[in-house]
Amino acid sequence: MSQKTENLLTVLDVGSAKTRVLVAELYDGALRYRAHGIADSKGMRKGVIAELKQAARSVNDAAMMAEAMAQATIDRCVVGVGGWHVRGVNSRGGISLGTRMREITREDVRAAVDRARSVSLPNDREILHLLPQEFILDDQPGIHDPVGMIGNRLEVNLHIATASASALQSIVTCANKAGLEVTESVFEAIAAAEATISADERELGVCLIDIGAGSTELVVFFEGSVAHTAVVPIGGDHFTNDLAVGLHVSVEEAEWIKCNYGHAVVTAVPSGNEIELYGMPGHGPRTVRQRFVAEILEPRARELFHLLRDNLRQGGVLEALGAGCVLTGGGARLPGLLDTAESLLRTPARIGTPVALSRMPEELVDPENAVLTGMLLYAHRTSVSRAAEDQGLRAKLRAIFAGSV
Incomplete structure (x- = not known):
């Protein structure tokens, strides 16, 4: 595995059910699939790491599979962040450009x-993303x-996505223990949107709903x-556990029933x-009506979208x-979920395929891997943007020094 890794981009998604690693290579300026590894997640609870050693073992297993397939050493990665601890807040700030327009x-x-980000955050919060919504130049929005x-005063409306500092550090430590340096972290819903939502949808207003095993992450573009x-603390595991209790079966059998016979x-x-x-x-085998399975799953599906609707309303974006809305994640596969979404959110819904x-x-x-693919696209886009900014800065400096000779 001596191959150079400069052109490789690796992303890591430590989910509640599966830990996934995806590797792509830059080829003629575009991303091309190189390898992947998937392992069962251990040490996870409700979307966050509960047992570091077990979670690190899962990351290591997935990374080793990807390394063997890529025939190259993986030493850096971009990680996805999700779970109940992620929150978003809007802020506004600005600067004066002086008495004369420039x-x-x-x-x-x-x-x-920087002025807009200077909001009071609890000590345990870490900023994931600073996302400008719009700039206002001399009261022109x-x-x-x-x-x-040209103008006198520049202001910005900013969306700030934050995460629990300890939860985020646990993910970084977990990756480090598996031999991976974390170069960037991405909110999972934003990553899924990168792979599934068009520019037109972002302009008109769209909600990406990523239904994972432990929680459901969402992001609204307008x-x-x-x-x-935001994050809603209900995911696919809640549907599975409801079936296990209601049908008196193991969690493994409940998951199989949900995937093969479930309906919302x-x-x-x-x-x-x-x-x-x-x-x-x-206990011996027995038969039950398939409708009984749906009678267990439907209330949970309606609860999920009631919570989503309330969250969107509180955020002032339900009518936008x-x-x-676009559904991604393994939980989006449940038949009937689109009907529930359209009924309770009163808006068209589709499954997002990356x-x-x-x-x-x-x-x-498939929808289950939307976050994984989206992280690659997001990391590639941001790296290209940073490279363009650096190149522009270098050109400006060269012009300054050339003019001073």
């Missing part, structure tokens, strides 16, 4: 963002990039920018259908979903 520079933009424009981020709408299941259960050890990288295996192009 041209806005990139440094002015950074200064305005709706500006996306003010660089080069007029091209992030307007709201009772009336959509034929009344005569029956399924066979093996039940707990010591002109393009509807864009496929060149040479990517077909089994990775």
Whole structure:
């Protein structure tokens, strides 16, 4: 495994059910699939790391699979962050440019963002993303990039996504113990949106709902920018546990029943259908109506979207979903969930399938891997943007020194 890794980009998603590593290579400026590794998640509880050693072992297993497939050493990665501890807040701040009008520079933009980010946050919060919604130049709103424009005062409306510092550090430590240096962290819903949502949808208003095993992350875009981020503490595992309790079966059998016979709408299941259960050890097999499975799952599905609706309403974005909502994550596979979403959110809904990288295996192009693919696209886009800014700064410095000779 002596191959150079400069052109490799690796992402890590430590989920409640699965730990995934995806590796891509830069080829002619574009991303191309190189390898992946998937391991069962250990040491996770409700979307956060509860036992570091077990979680690190899962990361190591997934990373070793990816290394063997890529035939290259993986030493750096971008990690996804999700779970109940992620929160979003909107802020506004600005700077005065002096008494005379002048041209806005990139440094002015950074200064305005720094002023807007100076909100009082608890000591245990870590900033994940600073996401400008719009700039206001001399009371003129709706500006996306003010660089080069002329004015006296520059303000910015900013969305700040934060995470628990201890939960985030646990992910970093977990990756480090598996031999991986973390270069960047990304909120999972923003990553999933990167791989599944179009520019038109972002402009009209859309909500990305990523239904993971332990929790559901969401992000709302409006007029091209992030307007709201949040987490609802219900995920696919809650549906599975409801079935395990209601049917008196093991969690493993409940998961199998959910995937093969589950439905979120009772009336959509034929009344005569029956399924066979093996039940707990010591009990013989028995049959139950398939509708009974739906009768257990439907209330949980409605609870999830009631909570989502309340969250969107409290965030002031429920009426801003002109393009509807997009469901990703393993939980999005449950039949009938789109109907529940459309009924309770009163907006169109679709399943979000991530864009496929060149040479990517077909089994990775599904809603369950939207976060993984999206992290690659996000990391690539931000690195290209930073490189362009650095190049522009170097050109400006060269011009200054050339003019002083």
